[in-house]
Amino acid sequence: MTAHNASDLPRISDRLAKNALRNVSERIIEAILFAAAAVSVLTTIGIVYVLVSESIHFFAQVSIVDFLTDTQWTPLFDDAHFGIMVLVSGTLVSSFVALAVAIPMGTIIAIYLSEFANPKVREIAKPVLELLGGIPTIVFGYFALLIVTPVLQKIFPELPGFSLLSAGLVMGIMIVPYVASLSEDAMRAVPMSLREGAFAMGSTRLYTALHVVVPAAFSGLAASYILGISRAVGETMILAVAAGMQPNLTWNPMEPAATITSYIVQVALGDLPHGSIGYQTIFAAGLTLLLITLCFNILGQWLRRKFRENY
Amino acid sequence: KIDGSSTVYPITEAVAEEFQKAKKNAIKVTVGISGTGGGFKKFCRDETDLSNASRPITAKEMEDCKAAGVEYIEMPVAYDALTVVINPKNSFLKQATVDELKTLWEPAAQGKVMKWNQVNPAWPDAPVKLFGAGADSGTFEYFTEAIVGKAKSSRGDYTASEDDNVLVQGVSRDVNAIGYFGYAYYAENMARLKGLPIVNPKTGKAVEPSGANVENGSYVPLSRPIFVYVKVKSLQKPEVKEFVEFYMKSADKLVREVKYVPLPQSAYDFNLKHVKDMKKGTVFGGKNEVGITIEELMKREAKL
Amino acid sequence: MQPLTTEQIRAVIARGKAKDAIFQAVGILCLAIGLLVIFLLVGDMVIRGAARLNLDFFTQFASRRAAQAGILSAWVGSLLVMLVTACAAVPLGVAAGLYLEEYAKRNLVTEIIEINITNLAAVPSIVYGLLALGIFVYAFGFGQSILTAGLTLALLILPIVIVATREAIRAIPGMIREGSMAVGATRWQTCRYHIIPYAMPGILTGVIIGLARAIGETAPIITIGALTFIAFLPPLPFTETTEGSAGLFEWLMSPFTVMPIQIFNWTSRPDPAFEVNAAAAGFVLMAMVLTMNGLAIWLRYRMRKNIKW
Amino acid sequence: MQIHDKPALKAEARSFNFFYGEVQALKNINMPIYDKKVTALIGPSGCGKSTYLRSFNRMHDLYPGNRYEGEIRFHPDNTNLLSPEVDPIEVRMRVGMVFQKPNPFPKTIYENVAYGLRVRGERNKRVLDDKVEHALKGAAIWGEVKDRLQDLAPNLSGGQQQRLCIARALATDPELLLFDEPTSALDPIATGAIEELVHELKKRVTILIVTHNMQQAARVSDYTAYMYLGEMIEFGKTDEIFIKPQDKRTEDYITGRHG
Amino acid sequence: MQIHDKPALKAEARSFNFFYGEVQALKNINMPIYDKKVTALIGPSGCGKSTYLRSFNRMHDLYPGNRYEGEIRFHPDNTNLLSPEVDPIEVRMRVGMVFQKPNPFPKTIYENVAYGLRVRGERNKRVLDDKVEHALKGAAIWGEVKDRLQDLAPNLSGGQQQRLCIARALATDPELLLFDEPTSALDPIATGAIEELVHELKKRVTILIVTHNMQQAARVSDYTAYMYLGEMIEFGKTDEIFIKPQDKRTEDYITGRHG
Ligand SMILES: Nc1ncnc2c1ncn2[C@@H]1O[C@H](COP(=O)(O)OP(=O)(O)OP(=O)(O)O)[C@@H](O)[C@H]1O
Ligand SMILES: Nc1ncnc2c1ncn2[C@@H]1O[C@H](COP(=O)(O)OP(=O)(O)OP(=O)(O)O)[C@@H](O)[C@H]1O
């Protein structure tokens, strides 16, 4: 019972007491890390502040009802109309076209890479595909205008030189790698044991992929789709170049139209005096854009929560 | 430090390049493109030394400058001729009058005038495809003022772009297209486009868009002077002063090179004289005017 | 009901396999379309830009004469902006990721931060441009400088870095954490000696993917108003300039231009000769992105080799 | 009676070798599997039990670089399961498997059990309902889930999940059922339920079960095989193996002188 | 002699309860841990062995929502390890732990062992070298690794890794060593080496070991505690527990009537 002599005792007890210095430094580090995490919140606050504070001036002059219901968007003209739906329609139609390409194509590529292709193909194809995301979008814009549009005009002779269709298609191609790469990650996170279970039942690869892997990875897939949607809604240069910048309330992808983003760059590049109502419209438009992406995001969060990975 | 209109940018850029070369890169010049409005905003906030402008300063901007204590000298540097262009395969359009263009472009035409024969019965029953400058550009403002008679008053259902190459593409691909943009873009793409002669309202003669016609003042109303504004305070800096002098001396050659139409040399000399005499202010009094000639401008008395 | 006969089973299997084969073909086709577009675009840029792809192109400033114009200020600008972006985004992103994975308790604040990050990842880049214009350019008075552009793009890629960091941290088995804590390490010591080093390959991949995206961004930089003719380089630290000696960080406040802006500028020139320049510059930009991606793959491979559990 | 002593053969490994790439994991295995009996595979960790078990439904085909040598004959039709001409999918349709960790699909309970039938192209709702009920009853879980067939399977408890996985395997009437340590992730009560179930099932199907628990092997199996470092050391009736092992290594293992 | 029968106390659980959130995982545990002895914890899966073991070095503090009640007294200084005033980090510095699966850090062998010392702020190269060598010798692995101290630890074999983890724990001279099924992932030979090591180590430190292998408990421990559903059913000298368990449940478990 004398393994430790008496003089040891208080020392050991001391050691067990909380070490104040260490505690303080841990707290400080935690505070610093928290501050870093909070930067993202500040960014959001900053974005909302900048958009709202300028938009307030705008809405002081234009009623929200007009903003939402007017069917013309001519803020810079003598006879000014501020019907945001015109831009929203262009944004939604072009995004829809893009997603009609990107979601199926991205998902198919993801399934193929994660369930069919051998690992070498995957290791090479994925980064190469991601290069698509690295091409400056202005290059895509000219690709749409100079190559895709003429090809499409062969198929649809009545297609005008600028259209949401060709801009949307190219935008879709641009988004494919985002969707494919994120979906593939989500599918590969599905544990092998589930796949083995399915194969042990005698299912084929495709059946396993569609009936077991995809449902299991659904929340990840949803996340990738949501990101794809935000990319489409927020894409600027392709639309500015190839979609025609014509404020046109239309739901027909075969027509040219302006989108929220293309309007914003147009004004940002233009000769408009700051402080004028025309200039404030870009903040109102930006706010609308933010709200649209926010809606999709909330939808996405909800989907994710509903289909949280349950394996 | 220079900022402002994209229309004036090529000229100023050329000058800046030559100037730096001449000074062996000892002096740094930056040229930005924020648009005439954006340029003036910075100019009147005392952020830039020179401002490129494709239109005269407005009353509001004059006030801003005054509030910030910024004084300036206005210097016309070149003509910009707006060119109305059509597809080279277009066979029926030989010329157009201002009135015809007005019928086509005025706000009342929106959604109504969709066929060529609605403008002129002699023209065919074919759809009109319109291309034009973005609504926040000086080009747009000037075109509407010159043609429709009221600045910014235009129909909205046309393909607008800040990027004039996009317009070039659009017009060159569609037989029924008509569009307008700066002369330089037409000059570089003569193979793909046809410039539409415009009937001079005074003489009644159709005038082709060309350097010579602009210079001799017969291409009206679609030619306009473009400007550089220099801050009086900055002229005390030797490098700014030198730059302005260099600008005026080499303007004739460089303006030609970037496919704009130079002013007569006398106008440049006149500008330099203004600088020497510190003749501050604008001669426009805050309003834009159409079809004004450089000789008229030189006669006017500038006001702040 | 009878069990299926062997023939029936074989028929079912054959059908299933046929579907497999069809899908596989469709998959390859989709992949091929994607790759084809890349090759088309890159090939087109190479062919059209070939004439200008020589050393002069990299060492000359922009010029009004297409044949003399180079991308010196643009590529230097791009690299410097990326440097600022990386220096801002990496510590912030890694710290935020660490906090969320290793420190945060499940509560409302954490929840808000997390939802907020997913939302930010989806905010259109042009909106960041508007933010930067209001905050960095005017409120902070940074002007149209390298600093403004770098910080703007840093905010833009911050969500990417945070998400990559978190994924990488999550891949570290809990037993490593427990092993470290069990010998008496504090949380921060565990992070410093283990979590951060082991997560590094994943973090780097995320950072580089983020940078590759940032380097091609045009819209937010245009919104800041940085479309300029720049025929000089930012001052090197401690060199003599006309305004006196440059400090260590003088270059941060220098005006700049970047590759996508230069390309944008050239594509909107009236003179078609500039299109060649634009193509060549586009190719250079692609090559930069490619190099970055390659670097990411190589680094990941190199570092993974030393980390296994 | 002779017939009782040596029942019909269901399958048989003959000079079977298995390689993970360059590494030989199984060495010259010869072993019979008797029809409608439970055969237990025991042995220290890493000795190749799972590897052997998974050869019976060609699970190794899913990963590149694996190689079989020798034969596993399947009766009554005397097919060589390992032959390249034999379609692994067909093999898997005849041989069911239950894994160490329960792995229900992220679908409803009903869909989990119906999965194998759907894979076989069954569309008739009545037939499906019937078979699902039958399989769930066979796995002794019907009572617990009959009112919640549309609930998601991953919400069940571990033991229930494992029985669901057994039901899933049973639904397609396999001839041979493979169990890889089916109870190692379960609590004692769930374990008891599964053991009882195995006992029930052998009336209908042949069972091959891997376990690291010798008591379990003794309780549930008719035959036991002891493996060590990829080799089959000893095979025999369970009573005999446990009472009087022939090989020193088996004895050491059974009496617990090994890990 | 009395002193031999009842050796000094090293630690002692007193009315100890533990909760994972709302779920009570340990119920009113009272148990002594004797100095320089090996105490084995046995019991069916899920009974709370690991939970109990991990309370000794406050591992549960790492996760939110866990709650201790009662005391674990640590001797000779009679500190309550669970008291909120006691710094868990200090506790962990005095109580070492070895896990089920060897978890060496993906660093060099040297760095793995030196880690605990570095965490304590030791920078002196000589001291580090010394202590690392000493610890590796203590874990009976010095001979195998002395020429490759700069190799990456994960390249060692499983058994070596586990001994390295023991060396890592030993390097900081803990007073109590916790082992959570240290051999369950190892082959028989490695298992033997670890068991021998445990035997060696008890000359220097007190050991608390969880095992699911009763033979192992019988071989290595001086005292054995049987746990069931979060309760401590029986505690006593190993010989007595195995030969003549007092409780029916212990007997059932030892004779293998449970999972
Ligand atoms: N995918 C693989 N690639 C290479 N070697 C493998 C692979 N899977 C298993 N092995 C090796 O094959 C041998 C047999 O492994 P197996 O999983 O069959 O053992 P086991 O008897 O099932 O062990 P346990 O009781 O731990 O489940 C082991 O040495 C293992 O390391
Ligand atoms: N993090 C946790 N949260 C909630 N419950 C837990 C947690 N970890 C363990 N449990 C539960 O506490 C009980 C005791 O678990 P513990 O891991 O201590 O068992 P064990 O005796 O070590 O089992 P094994 O032999 O399988 O390791 C189990 O019912 C388990 O499900």
Ligand SMILES: [Mg+2]
């Ligand atoms: Mg196994």
Ligand SMILES: [Mg+2]
């Ligand atoms: Mg345990």
